[in-house]
């Protein structure tokens with residue numbers, strides 16, 4: 001993948017990360033320019049697509065408790081707040097700098113998009129929420145150099161039994177890193193319902209990265225542990 005723009009951080013850097021600490025360091029430097037230099041310039045439409053898919057799958061009227069996994073600067077939460085106006089949205093991310101930007105995002109009624117923001121490494125056991133959420137959503141976080149299938153299974157613990165996950169996974173990352181097997185195992189052991197999949201563009205037409213795809217999987221969490 002070639003340089004995105006004039007910014008010194010690009011997708012190639014993000015995809016080459018190896019550890020949670022690498023992620024923390026990269027996003028420390030990317031947080032202040034991520035929205036303008038990455039998302040807007042590259043026509044990053046993935047958060048809106050995920051939010052739209054999620055809104056089709058859940059009750060849009062009830063005040064659902066929702067967790068945005070790897071919320072970054074809050075683009076997914078912002079899109080979701082426009083579609084699920086009664087939703088109470090929390091976010092979690094390993095990067096305090098990305099969370100700081102997310103904390104500034106406002107809903108159309110000028111209230112903060114996020115009710116609570118948690119700093120946590122999702123490759124570790126999760127302590128801030130146990131079976132608390134009706135819905136967990138994610139875009140851009142299950143990708144090269146970021147989170148793999150173990151973290152997806154780890155994250156089941158935040159969703160209440162009967163709650164739903166709507167998670168985007170970079171399509172190449174999905175194929176290369178055993179997501180299918182992990183989801184199948186979780187389904188066979190009655191942890192989750194049979195997952196559904198749809199394919200979305202990560203970037204819109206006109207972006208240098210148009211054609212990069214994600215699989216959006218959705219399922220009910222039957223037994224979080």
Ligand SMILES: C[S@@+](CC[C@H](N)C(=O)[O-])C[C@H]1O[C@@H](n2cnc3c(N)ncnc32)[C@H](O)[C@@H]1O
Pocket residue numbers: 020023024027047069070071072073074075076092093094095098120121122123138139140141146147
């Ligand atoms: C490409 S950004 C996506 C952010 C946002 N969801 C979006 O679509 O714009 C990936 C995010 O994953 C977070 N992340 C990476 N590794 C993580 C980990 N181990 N635990 C929690 N968050 C992590 C990063 O800090 C970053 O904010």
